[in-house]
Amino acid sequence: MIPGSHDTISALLAKKVGFEVIYLSGAALSSSLGLPDIGIITMEDLVNRTRQIVSITNLPLIVDGDTGYGEVFNVIRLVNEIEAAGAAAIQIEDQELPKKCGHLNGKKLISKKEMVTKVKAASEASTNLKIIARTDAVQSEGIQSAINRAKEYVKAGADIIFPEALKSKEDFQMFSDAIKTPIIANMTEFGITPNISVEELKSAGVTMAIWPASSLRVSLKSIEKLYKKLKIEKTSNSSLSDMFTRKELYELLNYDSYEKIDKKIIKTILPD
Known part of the structure; x- marks a missing residue:
């Protein structure tokens, strides 16, 4: 179980109650800055918030890097900056810019080849940072296409796969059966994915689950x-x-x- 912490004080609360890993959501960060989640926050915004949270909590932090802030060279710089800020993992998704929240319709994806290039660049640029590849392909291309994409992302160096907007426990089971790589489940509220219990997710082969914006919504x-x-x-x-x-x-x-x-x-x- 990994809670989202949209700022440093919420991260301290997560640590206080006993969580050992936390997640910084791009959507929650955008909202905390008064902006929608459409890819308009800057890399500097993300790196600064990452540094603030890690320096105060000393907890492993998974950072949502959205689309990587551009092409391959931007991804390399993002990985370098986020790793220097002390994060444990960086997440990159296969949407086009301007991106959308993963639970909205009308998302457009970059090609599988383009995303593979980004993942490979991120993996090679990283020293100890774990690379999480998120695919938003389920809605627009179907679950089998999303699985095929995920397999290629793993070959390119992704340590963890994040299949976004799955509709059931059975969908997660399909992913875990097809991909022998750790999988993240997004348990965000008011979205496409139903509220599935941690026990059910584990039985479906899911390795970890995040609640990315819960702290922000309650606040x-x-x-x-x-x-x-x-x-x-x-x-x-x-x-x-x-x-x-x-x-x-x-x-x-x-x-x-x-x-x-x-x-x-x-x-x-x-x-x-």
Whole structure:
């Protein structure tokens, strides 16, 4: 189980409750910047957020690299930058630009040959970064075509396959039977893929499952609720039970350790 963390504070919460790997979604990052998921965030946006999350949490981070931000040379640069930022894995998909959310209609794909070239370039550019190849072919070309694409991506160097927008447990079983490579299931809400339990996914041969935008969606609903109440009631009193207390926030941020460092520095510079 791998939760999506759209920013550093949500990543800290994931770590606090015991998750050992986290996922940075391109859609969630775009939304956190007030933008739709159509490929208009920059590589710099992604690298900066990656660096922020990894440096604070020290957790393995899977990063959604969308289409690789261009052609082969862009993919190579993305891999180099994301690996330098400390991520554990980078995900690249086979959509054309401008890309769309994987659970929308009308997606256009690059050719299998073009994606193979990108995956090969990513694999060769990586030192320790795992390469995840996502295929969005199921909707437009059918599941067998998606499987055929995935097989070629594995040959090109993909460590993990991400079949997007599958419609059933049986679809995942077809993929795992055909591809002897770890598979990711996307359990995003309100999409094409139904909510399948972790136990069912495991029985279908799925290696890992992500909830890429759940933290963002819950955060937005909670914040909207607060703002509506605040505007009507002119006070936040009725929302206090929904809030982190000051103590809880400081504990999450490890505030005490910073104070200890501060005191140590002051003592070193200005000894008693």
